[in-house]
Amino acid sequence: MESIHYEHLQETLYHEVMDNGLHVYVLPKPGFQKTFATFATKYGSVDNHFQVEGQKEVKVPDGIAHFLEHKMFEEPTGDIFATFASNGASANAFTSFDQTVYLFSATEHVNENIQTLVNFVQNPYFTDQNVDKEKGIIAQEINMYADNPDWRVYFGLIEAMYQKHPVHIDIAGTVESIGTITKETLYTCYNAFYHPSNMLLFVVGGVEPQEVMDMVRSNQAEKNYEPQGEIKRIFEEEPAGVVEARREARLAVSLPKCLFGFKETDVGFTGQDLLRRDMTTKLMLDLLFGSSTALFQKLYDEDLISDSFGHEYISSPQYAFSVVGGDTKDPDLLLARIREEVDAIVKKGFEASDFERARKKKIGGYLRMLNSPENIAHEFTREQFRGGDFFNMVPIYESITLEEVNRRLEEHIRWEQLAVSLVVSP
Amino acid sequence: MNTSGFERGSQKEFRIHVMPTKRFKTFAISLYAGVPLQEETVTKVALTPFVLRRGTQSYPETTEFREQLEHLYGAGFGFDVYKRGDYQIVQFRMDTINDSFVGGDEQLLDRSFAFLGEVLTRPALEDGHFRTAYVQSERETVRKQLESVVNDKMRYAAERSIEEMCKNEPYRLHPLGKRQDLPGIEPDALTTAYQTWLQQASMDLYVVGDTTLEEVESLVQKHFDVNRTHSSNYVTNQAVRGDKEVETVVERLNVNQGKLNMGLRTSITYGDPQYAAALMYNGILGGYPHSKLFVNVREKESLAYYASSRYDGHKGIATIQSGIEIPNYEKAVTIIKQQLDEMKNGNISDLEMSQTKAMIRNLLKEMQDSAFEMIAYDFNRQLSGKERTADELLTQVEQISKENVREAAEQFRLDTIYFLRDEKGE
Numbered sequence: 066m067e068s069i070h071y072e073h074l075q076e077t078l079y080h081e082v083m084d085n086g087l088h089v090y091v092l093p094k095p096g097f098q099k100t101f102a103t104f105a106t107k108y109g110s111v112d113n114h115f116q117v118e119g120q121k122e123v124k125v126p127d128g129i130a131h132f133l134e135h136k137m138f139e140e141p142t143g144d145i146f147a148t149f150a151s152n153g154a155s156a157n158a159f160t161s162f163d164q165t166v167y168l169f170s171a172t173e174h175v176n177e178n179i180q181t182l183v184n185f186v187q188n189p190y191f192t193d194q195n196v197d198k199e200k201g202i203i204a205q206e207i208n209m210y211a212d213n214p215d216w217r218v219y220f221g222l223i224e225a226m227y228q229k230h231p232v233h234i235d236i237a238g239t240v241e242s243i244g245t246i247t248k249e250t251l252y253t254c255y256n257a258f259y260h261p262s263n264m265l266l267f268v269v270g271g272v273e274p275q276e277v278m279d280m281v282r283s284n285q286a287e288k289n290y291e292p293q294g295e296i297k298r299i300f301e302e303e304p305a306g307v308v309e310a311r312r313e314a315r316l317a318v319s320l321p322k323c324l325f326g327f328k329e330t331d332v333g334f335t336g337q338d339l340l341r342r343d344m345t346t347k348l349m350l351d352l353l354f355g356s357s358t359a360l361f362q363k364l365y366d367e368d369l370i371s372d373s374f375g376h377e378y379i380s381s382p383q384y385a386f387s388v389v390g391g392d393t394k395d396p397d398l399l400l401a402r403i404r405e406e407v408d409a410i411v412k413k414g415f416e417a418s419d420f421e422r423a424r425k426k427k428i429g430g431y432l433r434m435l436n437s438p439e440n441i442a443h444e445f446t447r448e449q450f451r452g453g454d455f456f457n458m459v460p461i462y463e464s465i466t467l468e469e470v471n472r473r474l475e476e477h478i479r480w481e482q483l484a485v486s487l488v489v490s491p
Numbered sequence: 492m493n494t495s496g497f498e499r500g501s502q503k504e505f506r507i508h509v510m511p512t513k514r515f516k517t518f519a520i521s522l523y524a525g526v527p528l529q530e531e532t533v534t535k536v537a538l539t540p541f542v543l544r545r546g547t548q549s550y551p552e553t554t555e556f557r558e559q560l561e562h563l564y565g566a567g568f569g570f571d572v573y574k575r576g577d578y579q580i581v582q583f584r585m586d587t588i589n590d591s592f593v594g595g596d597e598q599l600l601d602r603s604f605a606f607l608g609e610v611l612t613r614p615a616l617e618d619g620h621f622r623t624a625y626v627q628s629e630r631e632t633v634r635k636q637l638e639s640v641v642n643d644k645m646r647y648a649a650e651r652s653i654e655e656m657c658k659n660e661p662y663r664l665h666p667l668g669k670r671q672d673l674p675g676i677e678p679d680a681l682t683t684a685y686q687t688w689l690q691q692a693s694m695d696l697y698v699v700g701d702t703t704l705e706e707v708e709s710l711v712q713k714h715f716d717v718n719r720t721h722s723s724n725y726v727t728n729q730a731v732r733g734d735k736e737v738e739t740v741v742e743r744l745n746v747n748q749g750k751l752n753m754g755l756r757t758s759i760t761y762g763d764p765q766y767a768a769a770l771m772y773n774g775i776l777g778g779y780p781h782s783k784l785f786v787n788v789r790e791k792e793s794l795a796y797y798a799s800s801r802y803d804g805h806k807g808i809a810t811i812q813s814g815i816e817i818p819n820y821e822k823a824v825t826i827i828k829q830q831l832d833e834m835k836n837g838n839i840s841d842l843e844m845s846q847t848k849a850m851i852r853n854l855l856k857e858m859q860d861s862a863f864e865m866i867a868y869d870f871n872r873q874l875s876g877k878e879r880t881a882d883e884l885l886t887q888v889e890q891i892s893k894e895n896v897r898e899a900a901e902q903f904r905l906d907t908i909y910f911l912r913d914e915k916g917e
Contacts (some may be wrong), residue, residue: 073592074567074592075592085630094860096514097514098856098857098859098860099856099857099860108574118847143569144780144781144786144790146779146780146785146843147780147781147846148852150779150780150781150846150847150849151846152841152849152850153850153852153853153855154853155779155850155854156780170853170857171645171853172856172857173849173852173853173856174851198793199793200793201793201794202789202796203796205748205794205795205796205814205815205816206796208747208748208814208816209645209748209797209814211747211748211794212644212746212747212748213643213644214642215642215643270860281769298565298828316745317641317642317744317745318639318641318642319635319638319639319640319641319642320635320638320639322642356557357554357558357560357561358554359554361554362552362553362554365553365628366624366628368631371632371635371636371759372636373639392639394637400746422558422561422562423561425561425562425564425565426561426564426565427565428564428565428566428593429563429565429566429588429593432516432517432588432593433516433517433565433567433588435516435517436515436517436861436862437861438860444587482782487573491745
């Protein structure tokens with residue numbers, strides 16, 4: 066077990082790699098009642114075409130990573146929620162583009178709960194009957210999202226941008242695609258992506274690191290995992306341009322929803338480079354569209370935006386794009402005004418004083434996030450899978466320069482890379 | 492923990508509650524201002540914080556105001572307007588970094604209070620009233636927020652069912668007020684309403700962080716520019732279980748998924764000796780994934796993705812919510828009613844009892860890891876007049892028997908069934 070101390074954060078992280086390749090991290094939080102643990106696999110909705118070293122290439126139905134997440138909760142002995150409940154743990158899971166995360170939080174029986182978490186995820190139990198039953202439940206989940214205009218406008222934007230890369234496929238799939246899922250396809254995916262060497266266990270809270278490591282080590286030693294070869298994730302080449310400049314969906318809304326964003330052409334960054342680029346871009350977007358900017362206030366005063374107007378940046382080694390917008394009474398006017406104002410800012414670049422303030426805000430936001438064990442676990446795991454170090458973000462913020470942010474502004478704002486997604490009332 | 496951990500004082504008729512602790516990286520500040528929920532005042536009270544967050548005497552322009560927050564390392568600042576029992580609560584929150592994490596003595600707590608004091612007591616004025624432009628633009632903002640409720644069908648169905656159920660009492664009112672009131676609210680009338688509100692609302696100020704009661708009292712003295720002359724306390728109305736026929740309301744909108752919401756009334760409120768039994772009732776019925784609703788509606792019948800219940804001890808209401816395939820309405824109602832009967836008949840297993848106790852125990856304990864959750868729990872005491880620490884509640888929950896739950900079940904009565912469905916079919 067190694068320990069890494071972060072003096073500026075007053076945090077110490079403990080790490081060990083188990084013999085089967087599983088990475089385990091423990092962050093003790095003295096004085097905390099709760100322990101929060103996540104057991105994550107680097108496997109999400111985009112991993113629909115792959116090849117494990119020495120095996121044949123496979124393509125699987127849309128929505129299968131999410132379906133698998135649902136099915137993991139079923140054990141021969143029944144529903145695993147009941148086991149967690151008996152030990153006072155609140156359990157859950159989620160699937161994103163690039164990972165599937167199982168989690169619990171508990172204030173007692175922490176060791177039993179960690180074992181339950183690891184054991185249930187490492188014990189798949191799929192039958193024709195239980196797979197079939199799940200289809201009805203997930204169909205209702207899909208219907209629920211179909212009625213949700215925020216989800217529709219968000220996914221509409223990704224669909225407008227990406228043609229080949231599976232990031233444009235809804236995480237839950239469609240009622241049709243999940244209809245083709247069988248227990249065999251589930252086992253294929255499970256065997257490929259749930260090998261310990263593709264997974265990470267993170268435990269944060271009032272725990273003793275050595276005790277957790279010892280327990281997990283002996284738990285894993287009993288399971289006799291064979292070493293697994295590399296997983297090749299296959300992605301068709303994505304054209305640089307967007308699929309369509311504008312996409313519209315119809316759904317009853319009080320005001321049109323309008324999201325727009327720029328698709329990056331220059332991708333392929335990994336590790337710390339990816340993290341730095343991510344942070345620099347987010348800082349840039351905040352300087353451009355944040356609620357304290359002159360642009361925000363102008364558009365608000367012109368009654369073109371509301372408090373719902375926000376921005377984010379989504380990135381991975383293969384795709385990267387911004388998402389900006391919110392509710393507006395007049396999407397065309399809003400877009401025209403934004404283009405006009407943003408062009409003027411790109412010409413001038415940002416002011417040093419605004420940059421310093423925005424940087425301070427980012428550092429403060431990061432430190433506040435460290436009050437939340439949940440956020441620490443999620444952000445740390447996500448960064449680890451991407452090869453970045455979540456606990457070293459303050460030094461990066463401190464080293465980002467105004468020139469770098471201004472350069473990012475020029476690179477990112479390219480109108481030919483713009484896509485717009487709207488949800489309007491029928 | 493046998494005491495709440497809060498030290499109590501008062502200054503200018505603000506009740507002050509401080510928990511000195513070094514456990515967090517921030518100072519958590521929460522101000523609750525409560526007034527009775529009333530037809531005549533609801534909209535003006537709701538509009539007030541929206542105007543207050545536009546600018547103060549020192550930072551009259553909204554961009555200056557927001558830049559100031561960024562200087563405080565992006566201090567989290569926000570407000571919320573909601574109902575608790577028959578009160579309308581305006582809550583302001585600040586979450587400011589403890590100076591020691593940003594290297595130096597920036598006096599961030601003092602500066603945060605200076606900021607909060609300005610927001611609350613020294614708004615930007617012109618001709619002795621709120622700036623007309625701010626009032627006009629925030630009227631629009633509130634209108635848009637009220638209209639946007641329909642966008643989120645889960646929330647819409649939840650709010651509509653409460654509105655139908657409470658149509659003859661103030662609780663039917665939306666916490667943001669009534670759309671039709673907005674155009675008539677002029678800056679001078681709103682300013683007068685604000686001054687009355689500032690004088691008469693019940694004010695509770697909470698701080699959790701590395702500080703003391705004396706320090707917070709002196710900060711209020713220094714930065715809150717108001718002389719409140721009388722204190723006001725919350726008064727709880729006795730809830731009634733009622734005995735009217737169950738009312739069914741069907742509403743049609745263009746939706747894919749039907750939303751089935753049910754409202755129950757109970758005479759058991761937060762201050763009631765049976766409160767712990769009511770918590771157990773809700774937990775066994777639908778509070779968790781091991782509960783009757785989740786197991787029977789979702790897992791056994793695959794009818795829904797979500798099926799749960801919630802209990803509001805301040806109002807004496809429980810709600811059930813589920814998203815279903817529209818033709819499954821009758822079936823879902825039947826199954827849910829069966830679960831209510833099971834509760835009334837005391838058909839509860841030992842496992843359901845022990846699991847639910849463990850989950851409630853977990854919830855009450857893990858609250859102590861979050862400054863804002865500890866604050867929210869303690870505020871219940873102010874609202875209800877009932878002093879009961881989390882530990883005391885925990886002890887009470889542990890002692891609840893099946894018979895106690897069955898007795899509590901008798902005090903819950905189905906009042907309203909609300910179904911949001913599509914526009915097709917009959």
